[in-house]
Amino acid sequence: MQRDTFLKSLLALGAGAALPGISTASANLKIMLPANPGGGWDITGRALGRALQDAGVAASITYENKGGAAGAIGLAQFVNASKGDGNALMVMGAVMLGGIITGKPPVSLSQATPIARLTSExxxxxxxxxxxxxxxxxxxxxxxxxxxxxxxxxxxxxxxxxxxxxxxxxxxxxxxxxxxxxxxxxxxxxxxxxxxxxxxxxxxxxxxxxxxxxxxxxxxxxxxxxxxxxxxxxxxxxxxGFNVEIGNWRGVYGAPGITAEQRKRLVDMVTQATRSKAWTETVAKNGWTPALMVGAAFEEFVDREFASLRATMVKAGMV
Structure with missing residues (x-):
């Protein structure tokens, strides 16, 4: 999906619209941050947590940092410890794809559940x-x-x-x-x-x-x-004078084995969070580009990114 297309989609959603099925801050969410404190995933995950609470869709947020191997260590823990947990999220992004391509870890991103792309940078x-x-x-x-x-x-x-x-x-x-x-x-x-x-x-x-x-x-x-x-x-x-252009993006995944209803609930919660004042202010402060893409469209985007990034890395002599 081209940038202008998904930005138009964002506008079509309507910034102030309420999402059905989310009326109270009843969820106690856990967010896996597969990196050490201070980095992009850490900043993004904690900003999302604040936005979820600001939007009134989460009662509490707990965070866990687990850095190393381009997020693969955190991914492994998330996949193994969160099966079927509809209140678990993990921050990820383009960096994780590159790490999986070069490191070939035993755990696969496909074991988790795509929820949403949040930003590009x-x-x-x-x-x-x-x-x-x-x-x-x-x-x-x-x-x-x-x-x-x-x-x-x-x-x-x-x-x-x-x-x-x-x-x-x-x-x-x-x-x-x-x-x-x-x-x-x-x-x-x-x-x-x-x-x-x-x-x-x-x-x-x-x-x-x-x-x-x-x-x-x-x-x-x-x-x-x-x-x-x-x-x-x-x-x-x-x-x-150097033909080098590459972007970064960040998103969130849900736990393995969650139901379609649990996935939809997380998608709706994250979508509403991105409309909150807390999220809007954080995006502006950090110079991020809003890049919301959810569900199946996000899943297809990740598959395309895997293929595109691998081709780039092969061409650059990294794989």
């Missing part, structure tokens, strides 16, 4: 404030001279920032296998590494780095969007 690459690199072209020049000397920091192997770095290497004639990529278990670890000058370049969604960019502790040098992001004076990769 492009990656931003940053350098420490004192870095000698002023532009992505500076990074590329050093990458060509000595690929191993440029240390890239970001999410787990197979994350969108990892794929973007591999795409860039291939674009400029560098063997993607020679990229010095350092994966971190959560956004907090990656941020600390960048601020501590332990990596040359860091990549993630803009929302994770926003406070540090605005305070001058990090310098944004490129975004992976097709055009500059609104309100952000950072050139795109394409603008700097």
């Amino acid at each position: 492009y990656n931003v690459f940053v350098v420490p404030a004192a870095s000698p690199f002023k532009t992505m072209k500076d990074v590329v020049e050093q990458l060509k001279r000595d690929p191993g000397s440029v240390k890239w920091g970001g999410g787990s192997r197979g994350s969108t920032e990892h794929v973007a770095a591999a795409m860039l290497a291939r674009e400029v004639g560098v063997d993607a296998a020679k990229i010095n990529y350092v994966p971190f278990r959560g956004g907090g670890e990656a941020t600390a590494a960048i601020l501590g000058n332990n990596v040359s370049v860091g990549g993630s969604g803009y929302s994770e780095f926003q406070p540090y960019i605005e305070s001058g502790k990090m310098r944004a040098i490129a975004v992976t969007s097709p055009a500059r992001l609104p309100g952000l004076a950072v050139p795109t990769m394409k603008e700097q």
Whole structure:
């Protein structure tokens, strides 16, 4: 589904419309955050929890962080411990797909139940404030001279920032296998590494780095969007002469083995949460693009994303 199509669908739903069957905050929900605190999934999951309560469809929310292996460790625990639980949700996204493609874990995302895509976001690459690199072209020049000397920091192997770095290497004639990529278990670890000058370049969604960019502790040098992001004076990769464009998205899954009624209830609850004031404010604050897609349409979208991302990673020499 094209971006303009699903945005039109959102408008057609009607921002203030109430959903049938959800009238009281009776649910006690559990949200699995398959990453360490401070990263995109953690921020998204806790924001969704607040929105569910703000929308009046949840009485309480409990969270569990379980980082590692691009979310596969949290996924495994969620699949094994939540079977048939209609009050369980797990945050996931494009990064998990990439991790599954590269890591081939024993657990499969198809064992869980697709509920909804929530947001989309492009990656931003940053350098420490004192870095000698002023532009992505500076990074590329050093990458060509000595690929191993440029240390890239970001999410787990197979994350969108990892794929973007591999795409860039291939674009400029560098063997993607020679990229010095350092994966971190959560956004907090990656941020600390960048601020501590332990990596040359860091990549993630803009929302994770926003406070540090605005305070001058990090310098944004490129975004992976097709055009500059609104309100952000950072050139795109394409603008700097590199044909690299890749987006990130985040969503939620339900537990394995839930009934059609339980799935519909979760879909309705999440949909109503995305119409709440709490969610609207969080989306604006973090610079996310609303990208609601639910149920079967979301399931088909994930299948297409798996195939597309695998093809991109094969082309970039990652698989």
